[in-house]
Amino acid sequence: MSLSHTDKNLTFVLRLCALISAAVVILILVFLLKESWPVLKHVSITRFISDASWHPAQSLYNITPMLSATLLSTFGALLLATPLGIASALFSRYYAPPALAAWYRRLIELLAGIPSVVYGLWGLTTLAPLIGQLHPPGVSLLTAILVLALMILPTVALTVESALLAVPAAYHQGAAALGLTRWGMIKGVILPAAHSGITSGTMLAAGRAIGETMAVLMVAGNVVQHPHSLFDSVRTLTANIALEMSYAMGDHRAALFVSGLALMLMVLLLVSMAEVFKRRPVYV
């Protein structure tokens, strides 16, 4: 069966769109490489891992403390937000009375819509002084993790809920016919069936946590160091770019693009990890 004229046109347009989307990603990579080239040209790539510290004005370019800060804050935020998000979705889908569930969902959607800088301001003026009473200076890895967790919680909750909604009704009926309790059904049938949706939702949230800039900039303290405790001040890769870009010249500027490149590679790694998880077969 040959394609109709309209189909041919549509195929062409869709192919063009796909090509453009793919090209944008490639172009961003090329752009980052081009902008970081001035410093990569005469500073070997190993110095970005082996230098004594990050002091670009004095030609010291170690970005590993910021890599560890980005990873730790993202991981910490996921550790808090994932169970809470899944619990929130299960509550609104299976345990809340319908009227309450609708309002609850609206509330979560509202939480997702709050701009990150508002979370940052709240973290800086309210959360940081509280944590500072526990252990100064208050702005720290812990503060960043808490603010990030709050920010990605709605992302996790909403994606998990839509994954739960996608579980076929027949599974519910089957579970009910077997006489399973509500929790037995969730644990034995629903969660395994929604597994891949939950994983990709978590990865989406992780991407948001990695990319978050303003809120982290305000609450993490921004000292470039490998944290020894939760109360240490840290600087993430994104905060580094936002903090220094407007004043950076020459090699300093190019070095910031190298941190952008590192960030991009990290996100690519995350996305490919999500793909691997998704391909795992689901047994129900």
Next chain:
Amino acid sequence: MKKLSLFAIILIISATAWSYFKTNTGQPDNVIKKLTLTGSSTVAPLASEIGKRFESLYPNVRVDVQTGGSSRGVNDARTGLANIGMASRALKDNETDLLSFTIAMDGISMIINQANPISSLDKQQIIAIYTGKIVNWQQVGGNNAPITVVNKAEGRSTLELFLHHFGLKNTAIKPHVIIGDNQQGIKTVSGNPDAIGYVSVGAAEYEATHDVPIKLLPLDGVVASVENVRNHTFPLSRPLNLVMRETPSGIEKIFIDFASSAQVNDLIEAQYFVPVAH
């Protein structure tokens, strides 16, 4: 539909052509002149206010202000990318090919939380605190509490001036918090009773007199105030400069003369800077 779009295209082309010929054949007074200023984000808000007033006096001039740091201001003035550069510092030794015009003064003040009983610190104590040799307020006569050192991000002219004044290297500083702009610094110090930081005197004095719990520390026995920055007695101060590649002429000269005159004193004060003596 096709006719309509053809008509629209013709309209756009003729409008463009008309405006092109208009700007090229009109009287010199009608020519829209664009004045681009780039550089220090400290000077930019002031320059932008001055620009607005300048535009109202000279309606055929458009003043475009962009930020990017003092280094960019100097660079753009040198390469001619901007008509005038802005720098919140004096020109460096390797920048003597340029000319600078001081339009206002800005001072940097050490700030601590109001709850902190310390009333003054000398230069050596500040150096020791910032290099991590003094880590508790008790060592300088305060409460038994660990000091939170607040430093500025690399590349900021406030940091440069601070390091220069105290003869420090940024690698030697052991900060607990690094901040971007003045407001972030004031918020950090006002929220932490054991923090010490430094920000513009103008901003600090304004916030301190508007119920924000911060305290300005005197330096070398001189009170950190706008008044003392104006009369050049406060040691930690800096000029806010306009930078040019060559002796200004034409509209650039008119603008720089205007920005250096007493006609903009109220604008300078509104930004918590200090007008220079005329």
